[in-house]
Amino acid sequence: MKAFAFLLLLAVASASWLPEFQSDAVVSTAKKQQDVLRLLFKVTEPIRKRYTDLKDASVSHKPTGVAAEKLISEIEDGRTLEQKHYFSLFNDRHREEALMLFEVLMSSGDWNTAVSNAAYFRERLNEGVFVYAIYTAVIHSPLGKDLVLPPLYEVTPHLFANTEVINQAYSAKMTQTPGKFQMSFTGTKKNPEQRVAYFGEDIGLNVHHVSWHMDYPFWWKDSYGYHLDRKGELFFWAHHQLTVRFDAERLSNNLDLVDELYWDRPIVEGFAPHTTYKYGGEFPARPDNVNFEDVDGVARIRDMVIFETRIRDAIAHGYVTAADGSKIDIRNEHGIDILGDVIESSVYSPNPGYYGALHNLAHIILGRQGDPHGKFNMPPGVMEHFETATRDPSFFRLHKYMDNIFKEHKDSLPPYTKEQVEFPDVAVTAVGVDGKLETFFEDFEFNLLMGVDDTEEVEDVPISAVVSRLNHDPFTMTADISNNNAADVFATIRVFLCPRYDANGILFTVNEGRWNCVEIDKFWRTLVPGSNHITRKSSDASTTVPDVPSFQSLVAQADAAVASGEDLDLSAYSRGCGIPDRLLLPKGNAQGMEFAVIVAVTDGSQDAAVEGLEKDERGGSHAQCGIHGETFPDKQPLGYPLDRRILDERALLNFPNLFKTIVKITHRE
Numbered sequence: 046m047k048a049f050a051f052l053l054l055l056a057v058a059s060a061s062w063l064p065e066f067q068s069d070a071v072v073s074t075a076k077k078q079q080d081v082l083r084l085l086f087k088v089t090e091p092i093r094k095r096y097t098d099l100k101d102a103s104v105s106h107k108p109t110g111v112a113a114e115k116l117i118s119e120i121e122d123g124r125t126l127e128q129k130h131y132f133s134l135f136n137d138r139h140r141e142e143a144l145m146l147f148e149v150l151m152s153s154g155d156w157n158t159a160v161s162n163a164a165y166f167r168e169r170l171n172e173g174v175f176v177y178a179i180y181t182a183v184i185h186s187p188l189g190k191d192l193v194l195p196p197l198y199e200v201t202p203h204l205f206a207n208t209e210v211i212n213q214a215y216s217a218k219m220t221q222t223p224g225k226f227q228m229s230f231t232g233t234k235k236n237p238e239q240r241v242a243y244f245g246e247d248i249g250l251n252v253h254h255v256s257w258h259m260d261y262p263f264w265w266k267d268s269y270g271y272h273l274d275r276k277g278e279l280f281f282w283a284h285h286q287l288t289v290r291f292d293a294e295r296l297s298n299n300l301d302l303v304d305e306l307y308w309d310r311p312i313v314e315g316f317a318p319h320t321t322y323k324y325g326g327e328f329p330a331r332p333d334n335v336n337f338e339d340v341d342g343v344a345r346i347r348d349m350v351i352f353e354t355r356i357r358d359a360i361a362h363g364y365v366t367a368a369d370g371s372k373i374d375i376r377n378e379h380g381i382d383i384l385g386d387v388i389e390s391s392v393y394s395p396n397p398g399y400y401g402a403l404h405n406l407a408h409i410i411l412g413r414q415g416d417p418h419g420k421f422n423m424p425p426g427v428m429e430h431f432e433t434a435t436r437d438p439s440f441f442r443l444h445k446y447m448d449n450i451f452k453e454h455k456d457s458l459p460p461y462t463k464e465q466v467e468f469p470d471v472a473v474t475a476v477g478v479d480g481k482l483e484t485f486f487e488d489f490e491f492n493l494l495m496g497v498d499d500t501e502e503v504e505d506v507p508i509s510a511v512v513s514r515l516n517h518d519p520f521t522m523t524a525d526i527s528n529n530n531a532a533d534v535f536a537t538i539r540v541f542l543c544p545r546y547d548a549n550g551i552l553f554t555v556n557e558g559r560w561n562c563v564e565i566d567k568f569w570r571t572l573v574p575g576s577n578h579i580t581r582k583s584s585d586a587s588t589t590v591p592d593v594p595s596f597q598s599l600v601a602q603a604d605a606a607v608a609s610g611e612d613l614d615l616s617a618y619s620r621g622c623g624i625p626d627r628l629l630l631p632k633g634n635a636q637g638m639e640f641a642v643i644v645a646v647t648d649g650s651q652d653a654a655v656e657g658l659e660k661d662e663r664g665g666s667h668a669q670c671g672i673h674g675e676t677f678p679d680k681q682p683l684g685y686p687l688d689r690r691i692l693d694e695r696a697l698l699n700f701p702n703l704f705k706t707i708v709k710i711t712h713r714e
């Protein structure tokens with residue numbers, strides 16, 4: 046899964062503050078998994094006495110090294126964020142601290158040192174700082190290979206469960222009464238947006254979103270060990286997919302496609318989060334139709350308009366201007382990657398001084414519209430955490446706004462030529478589905494134990510939340526593909542699901558519709574001469590990941606493996622980034638909602654950037670999340686061949702290697 050270890054070792058040589066890695070052979074994966082879980086167990090409480098080695102390390106071990114000494118002096122000088130206070134990644138100082146700890150962990154030469162360092166700082170730093178640093182270090186350090194990070198909704202339940210349920214959990218704990226509490230989506234049916242709240246508030250989707258931003262952090266510097274391939278383009282793509290996926294849910298619920306945000310018009314939808322920080326009070330609410338206000342100390346709205354204008358000028362000119370004044374051509378297939386870096390903006394942006402940080406600043410501005418001048422001492426809004434952002438309908442307006450800027454760039458590129466799309470002598474003759482495309486809501490239970498306070502003397506009682514979530518029946522896609530070449534060919538198979546009608550029942554044109562397509566799968570196959578019957582299970586889709594086992598179950602498995610000395614292989618769950626398996630299909634409706642399935646079979650010998658993809662998809666969610674530390678597996682632009690204008694509506698489907706069929710997605714009550 047995290048096969049970048051080798052790359053990282055190579056790159057380490059050039060990064061002077063990273064140590065030589067010592068052999069970890071003595072520490073088993075099971076023991077490492079156990080250590081990570083213990084470090085993350087009840088982070089708002091002191092390390093439990095029964096975890097003797099961690100407890101001892103936090104007292105007697107003194108971390109060494111440049112990164113650790115810097116952080117210790119910050120603590121000793123009283124500059125670090127207090128404990129029992131909220132943490133926000135968008136707060137520069139909060140992030141700086143989390144990155145100091147991240148650097149300590151990344152520069153810990155072996156597992157036991159890393160764990161002792163983590164234990165030491167856990168007792169001295171803010172809990173949010175600690176959790177963020179642990180998660181990102183496990184993801185990016187070679188020491189974290191094959192480890193599973195527990196579901197964040199159980200580690201920091203306040204960012205996933207609503208206030209009502211959290212309050213019930215506290216009462217249950219106080220009165221020592223076990224409880225299972227049904228969690229509802231925010232708002233009422235009087236609010237049309239409520240119809241799609243199940244999507245923005247889906248805890249699995251929230252985990253995907255926050256994990257994506259941990260895999261591809263905007264603060265990432267290549268001196269941490271490796272380059273994040275096509276990070277800017279993936280920023281565009283992962284959010285484009287979230288946006289069109291949301292639109293597919295809207296259409297399933299008789300709502301128009303989401304409109305974009307305008308700096309000079311009111312923010313149409315308000316939002317009452319019904320969510321509370323563990324420390325820091327309630328998340329601020331925002332009424333409907335609020336006009337944008339400058340946010341003191343963050344940005345003025347007119348600056349945002351200027352940044353937008355500069356970015357759109359760059360698109361119109363076909364180049365961005367780097368900080369040194371040089372021109373970087375973007376009117377080509379790599380332009381989207383640079384634009385993604387510019388718009389987010391990330392450390393990779395060639396000129397953040399000039400183009401600003403449209404996305405990151407917009408998140409803060411939207412998060413603060415309830416208290417833009419800090420008059421009421423409100424904590425950050427839901428938009429200021431990747432865990433909670435998609436709850437707010439303004440998240441999707443903001444992303445539609447940026448998506449339209451990306452589209453402006455894509456529309457500036459020439460349509461694909463025949464040579465760029467065709468696959469000589471390969472034809473798709475049929476596409477079908479085994480099983481029904483049927484969705485339903487199911488109840489899902491997750492543990493709230495870590496949401497409440499406790500003492501070592503009082504026993505824990507079982508407390509959990511039950512939330513309704515979208516799922517679908519398993520199904521298998523099939524494709525019949527003829528290969529009229531004399532030899533085997535290697536094929537990339539791309540599968541898109543595209544809404545056919547807008548909310549008024551008007552059929553999208555091909556050129557309108559292609560931009561709304563949801564990429565549901567991409568995989569590779571060898572095609573023998575003659576006919577090939579390809580099958581692909583919904584659970585194999587490379588856009589999705591399975592549910593991570595609960596914290597409790599991970600603990601049980603790790604403890605059992607450590608006790609017995611047996612191997613522990615949880616690598617199937619080592620990717621937190623990826624749409625949950627059960628969200629592969631949009632909800633559809635009771636009558637059966639029509640979607641077009643477009644299958645594009647293209648030349649894998651040209652497209653594939655990584656070998657061995659037919660047998661091993663390397664983590665299973667590469668379509669939006671890549672393969673950790675490696676080159677993105679597909680050389681084609683994300684969204685190819687539907688990402689560029691299609692002038693002649695017939696053109697696309699005149700290719701024998703492309704096939705369109707109509708399916709219906711039915712929702713059962």
Ligand SMILES: [Cu+2]
Binds near residue numbers: 258284431
């Ligand atoms: Cu995001």
